[in-house]
Amino acid sequence: MSSLDETKLVENEGGLKQAPSFFLFKWTQSIGLGDVVFRNLTAFFAFLVLVLAMLTVAALWINSGPCIKAMGWHFLSSSDWDPIQNIFGAVPFVYGTLVSSAIALLIAAPLGLGISLFLTELAPMRFRDPVAFLVETLAAIPSVVYGLWGMFVLAPIMRVYVDPFLHGFIGGPLFGEGPTGLSLFTAGTILSIMILPTITAISREVFEAVPNVYRESARALGATSWETIQLSVLKASKAGIVGAMMLGLGRALGETMAVTMVIGNTPKVDINLLAPGHSMASVIANEFTEATGDVYLAALSEIGLLLMGITLVLNIVAHLLVWATTRNFGKV
Amino acid sequence: MMKSFKKILTGALVVAAVAGAGVAQALTLNGAGSTFDNPIFQKWFYEYNKQFGIQVNYQSIGSGGGIQQFISKTVDFGATDAFLTDDETGKVGGPALNIPVVMGAVCVSYNVPGVDSGLKLDSDIIANIYLGAITKWNDPAIAELNPGVNLPDLSITVAHRSDGSGTTNIFTNYLTKVSVQWASSVGWGKAVKWPLGVGGKGNEGVAGLIKQIPGCIGYIELAYAKQNSIPYASLKNRAGNFVDPSIDGTTAAAAGALKHMPPDFKVMITNAPGAQAYPICGFSWVVVRTNQPGENSKALVDLLKWMMATGNGEVASLYYAPFPDSLVSKINAAISTIKY
Amino acid sequence: MTFDFQTRRHFVDRLMVGLCGLAAVIAVVPLLSLLIYVLSQGIQDLRPGFFIHLPTPVGIPGGGMGNAILGTITLIIIASLVGLPVGIFAGVYLAEFGKKGRFAWIVRFVSDVLSGVPSIVTGIVAYTLIVKPMGNFSALAGGVALGFMMIPIVTRTTEELVKLVPHSLREASWALGISQWKTVMSIIIRTAKNGILTGVLLSIARVSGETAPLLFTSFNNQFWAGSLNQPTASLTVQVFTYAISPFDDWHHEAWTGALVLLLMVLSINLAAKMFFRNPRSLLR
Numbered sequence: 001m002s003s004l005d006e007t008k009l010v011e012n013e014g015g016l017k018q019a020p021s022f023f024l025f026k027w028t029q030s031i032g033l034g035d036v037v038f039r040n041l042t043a044f045f046a047f048l049v050l051v052l053a054m055l056t057v058a059a060l061w062i063n064s065g066p067c068i069k070a071m072g073w074h075f076l077s078s079s080d081w082d083p084i085q086n087i088f089g090a091v092p093f094v095y096g097t098l099v100s101s102a103i104a105l106l107i108a109a110p111l112g113l114g115i116s117l118f119l120t121e122l123a124p125m126r127f128r129d130p131v132a133f134l135v136e137t138l139a140a141i142p143s144v145v146y147g148l149w150g151m152f153v154l155a156p157i158m159r160v161y162v163d164p165f166l167h168g169f170i171g172g173p174l175f176g177e178g179p180t181g182l183s184l185f186t187a188g189t190i191l192s193i194m195i196l197p198t199i200t201a202i203s204r205e206v207f208e209a210v211p212n213v214y215r216e217s218a219r220a221l222g223a224t225s226w227e228t229i230q231l232s233v234l235k236a237s238k239a240g241i242v243g244a245m246m247l248g249l250g251r252a253l254g255e256t257m258a259v260t261m262v263i264g265n266t267p268k269v270d271i272n273l274l275a276p277g278h279s280m281a282s283v284i285a286n287e288f289t290e291a292t293g294d295v296y297l298a299a300l301s302e303i304g305l306l307l308m309g310i311t312l313v314l315n316i317v318a319h320l321l322v323w324a325t326t327r328n329f330g331k332v
Numbered sequence: 333m334m335k336s337f338k339k340i341l342t343g344a345l346v347v348a349a350v351a352g353a354g355v356a357q358a359l360t361l362n363g364a365g366s367t368f369d370n371p372i373f374q375k376w377f378y379e380y381n382k383q384f385g386i387q388v389n390y391q392s393i394g395s396g397g398g399i400q401q402f403i404s405k406t407v408d409f410g411a412t413d414a415f416l417t418d419d420e421t422g423k424v425g426g427p428a429l430n431i432p433v434v435m436g437a438v439c440v441s442y443n444v445p446g447v448d449s450g451l452k453l454d455s456d457i458i459a460n461i462y463l464g465a466i467t468k469w470n471d472p473a474i475a476e477l478n479p480g481v482n483l484p485d486l487s488i489t490v491a492h493r494s495d496g497s498g499t500t501n502i503f504t505n506y507l508t509k510v511s512v513q514w515a516s517s518v519g520w521g522k523a524v525k526w527p528l529g530v531g532g533k534g535n536e537g538v539a540g541l542i543k544q545i546p547g548c549i550g551y552i553e554l555a556y557a558k559q560n561s562i563p564y565a566s567l568k569n570r571a572g573n574f575v576d577p578s579i580d581g582t583t584a585a586a587a588g589a590l591k592h593m594p595p596d597f598k599v600m601i602t603n604a605p606g607a608q609a610y611p612i613c614g615f616s617w618v619v620v621r622t623n624q625p626g627e628n629s630k631a632l633v634d635l636l637k638w639m640m641a642t643g644n645g646e647v648a649s650l651y652y653a654p655f656p657d658s659l660v661s662k663i664n665a666a667i668s669t670i671k672y
Numbered sequence: 673m674t675f676d677f678q679t680r681r682h683f684v685d686r687l688m689v690g691l692c693g694l695a696a697v698i699a700v701v702p703l704l705s706l707l708i709y710v711l712s713q714g715i716q717d718l719r720p721g722f723f724i725h726l727p728t729p730v731g732i733p734g735g736g737m738g739n740a741i742l743g744t745i746t747l748i749i750i751a752s753l754v755g756l757p758v759g760i761f762a763g764v765y766l767a768e769f770g771k772k773g774r775f776a777w778i779v780r781f782v783s784d785v786l787s788g789v790p791s792i793v794t795g796i797v798a799y800t801l802i803v804k805p806m807g808n809f810s811a812l813a814g815g816v817a818l819g820f821m822m823i824p825i826v827t828r829t830t831e832e833l834v835k836l837v838p839h840s841l842r843e844a845s846w847a848l849g850i851s852q853w854k855t856v857m858s859i860i861i862r863t864a865k866n867g868i869l870t871g872v873l874l875s876i877a878r879v880s881g882e883t884a885p886l887l888f889t890s891f892n893n894q895f896w897a898g899s900l901n902q903p904t905a906s907l908t909v910q911v912f913t914y915a916i917s918p919f920d921d922w923h924h925e926a927w928t929g930a931l932v933l934l935l936m937v938l939s940i941n942l943a944a945k946m947f948f949r950n951p952r953s954l955l956r
Binding site: 031032034035037038039041042043045046047048049050052053055056059060063110111112113114115117118119122123131134135136137138139140141142143144145146148149152153154193196197198200201202204205206208209210211224225226227229239240243246247249250251253254255256257280281284285288289301304307308311312315316319 | 681682684685688689691692693694695696698699700702703705706707709710757758761762764765766768769770775776778779781782783784785786787788789790791792793794796797800801820823824825827828829831832833835836837838851852853854856857866867870871873874877878880881882883884887907908911912915930933934937938941
């Protein structure tokens with residue numbers, strides 16, 4: 001055993017100083033062949049994830065060539081989408097994707113957290129599994145079914161009840177006229193239903209993994225249910241919750257079938273949330289199978305590339321947010 | 333963990349082995365393309381399989397997709413609502429034929445409360461509606477064509493396709509032929525920059541929009557209008573008569589267009605001459621390579637001949653129009669040039 | 673003033689608990705609407721023949737989606753064989769060895785970005801990698817495309833949940849002289865089984881409902897697929913093709929297909945939980 005280096009001690013979960021796990025490990029074992037193989041094997045699979053990403057980007061990049069050459073930077077600033085004249089601009093689609101995904105997350109995040117808290121902390125035991133099962137059923141419904149339900153059930157409800165209510169009650173530029181019920185708002189709503197199971201299921205797992213000790217100590221100090229949740233469960237689960245949100249957001253950004261049936265498919269930027277719009281994933285799914293012509297196909301591939309770029313940026317922003325808010329965590 | 337892993341792995345390998353062993357396969361032809369053709373193709377190939385034992389596997393991934401796969405040689409034939417452009421013909425890498433196999437009518441359907449059927453429209457009105465110049469149902473131009481019909485003071489919601497489509501191809505081609513302004517500002521193709529309106533995905537999407545939204549107008553294939561009981565308009569054709577979208581109207585249009593039909597069948601039969609011709613209809617073509625010997629080519633030729641001889645007689649039940657005999661003989665002549 | 677403070681505390685507490693309960697109720701409403709919609713539309717055509725027969729054209733009764741059902745099962749199996757090992761092991765790597773270092777950080781990032789890729793793009797990648805070189809559509813290509821989609825979900829959930837296993841378990845294991853790899857495989861993963869299973873089931877549910885990536889990879893087949901190297905029918909593609917047609921009897925078949933798919937995924941969920949899940953009391 002090597003000698004104990006006091007300076008390398010760190011605080012563990014209970015607040016006591018102990019040796020970092022890695023050193024504990026080194027001091028108690030020698031690294032065997034199994035460990036080397038294991039480490040390299042898992043590293044290899046992690047590398048495969050990178051390979052998949054590189055292949056996707058490469059495929060998109062190569063296919064986008066003709067459009068990048070034809071449109072250049074105009075692609076990112078233009079709102080024109082004209083397959084006949086071969087003029088393409090991505091702005092309305094970017095706008096639609098961002099807005100509908102934002103709406104989806106705004107609705108699904110509090111709902112999902114609320115449900116998973118309900119399921120893990122608050123509900124009587126006999127409610128938990130049935131309700132959880134119901135939420136998981138949402139995940140099993142194929143997206144084409146969501147689309148059909150959205151078009152035949154949700155959109156009419158929006159058109160007849162919800163949109164006029166929002167327009168009359170809140171109004172303003174954000175909630176103008178919604179004559180068809182097909183809009184960014186409807187798309188955001190259906191997306192929120194679709195990403196709800198993801199957020200709920202993962203958050204639930206994360207909450208379940210918080211050791212009971214935390215809850216018990218909070219209770220022992222006289223905390224109410226909500227305070228217990230705040231102090232013990234939420235704080236410890238931040239990273240996991242962000243993971244759940246990221247996966248939910250990912251799904252929202254890339255969803256095609258359901259969105260395309262309720263978003264109105266109109267490539268225009270309109271601040272009115274109740275007006276028809278379009279999204280990146282939608283336009284690719286709609287037009288790819290019928291597109292002929294090099295620049296047209298390339299334009300669609302470039303939209304796919306752009307979507308990956310935007311997902312990347314959003315992820316960076318999310319990570320920065322988490323980093324900024326958890327910096328002060330250790331110092332109570 | 334390991335035990336369950338092993339269980340899964342064994343199960344999967346068993347399935348793979350069974351699947352990989354492969355059932356003894358009859359000759360299979362693969363085709364891809366137009367969704368318009370799908371119902372009749374399924375009917376034809378089912379019967380063909382029963383009669384001759386040959387499996388023809390067709391999947392409607394869209395005309396563009398069909399052409400792409402045909403060019404990539406992953407399928408034996410493509411089916412498309414828009415004939416190959418020169419660009420695409422170049423990519424095929426060998427001589428290819430566009431053979432018309434079916435044709436159908438595109439209706440202009442509407443949802444006007446109080447008007448259940450029989451609305452009359454002409455080319456100017458339709459073009460103006462789609463250009464945004466006519467915005468209300470009680471517009472004088474529409475009222476003039478429909479005396480006695482109680483047209484409400486309702487805004488027109490224009491519906492079009494959000495996806496690329498052969499139906500759009502036919503519709504916009506018609507508009508280009510009848511409206512100078514449309515020709516110069518929009519043009520025709522499977523996907524265009526629409527001046528206004530909401531986009532529905534697929535014919536069923538547009539049909540859904542028309543059904544749901546009061547005041548909506550849209551273009552859909554005849555089968556969708558009939559099956560969903562959506563009213564369609566009578567259109568004024570080139571000869572000046574008001575014609576309903578129908579099988580007979582389409583056959584009349586093909587006959588009318590026959591006089592000027594190019595030998596490679598690359599023609600849009602919209603706005604065709606003829607007293608009873610319906611103005612908005614079009615062909616759907618099967619694209620085949622003419623210079624690829626092999627048993628697949630022979631099977632394909634036999635299939636095409638069967639389509640013209642037997643298949644053509646069965647199309648009406650699914651709302652396609654049968655080809656007139658004069659056209660069938662022209663097509664048969666073209667089929668006989670395919671080498672195998 | 674402590675009295676007001678106490679009242680406020682309890683009020684907030686009741687309010688938040690109420691809101692959480694409300695959230696559960698709100699979630700159930702659209703779910704019930706969806707389920708009722710699918711059930712009412714799909715139950716009409718549900719008969720044993722549906723599971724055995726091949727599809728028939730419009731107007732000819734007695735058709736089914738037997739080949740599509742088998743096809744979907746095949747695709748799910750292939751997808752799992754591709755996606756699960758990569759996802760689980762990559763997640764384990766990130767959790768065990770990935771606390772520091774740029775490589776792990778990049779992989780984590782990339783995995784999140786991948787989860788946002790539209791399914792049709794993944795299909796195109798699989799098309800370029802498998803279909804084009806082989807020159808034909810195949811069930812294999814379709815399964816691989818779906819497997820690609822599973823990877824980001826499984827990686828992320830595995831990583832998060834393996835990380836949540838308390839360190840004390842790890843250290844206790846090491847203290848007993850068990851090597852690291854055995855610790856992870858036998859103890860850590862077993863403890864995190866619930867969470868990993870959730871990720872796996874989420875990804876299976878997700879990919880089994882996808883249509884777009886299959887259009888260019890497994891294509892479709894009106895007949896039984898003879899081998900993995902041939903196009904195969906799948907429930908989603910068949911449902912989609914029927915749903916966009918004008919004919920009512922095809923519409924009925926489409927809804928029945930959707931119902932069967934839903935039931936299939938739910939059965940996989942239930943079965944997997946019965947076999948693999950830890951009892952909930954393990955950690956608490």
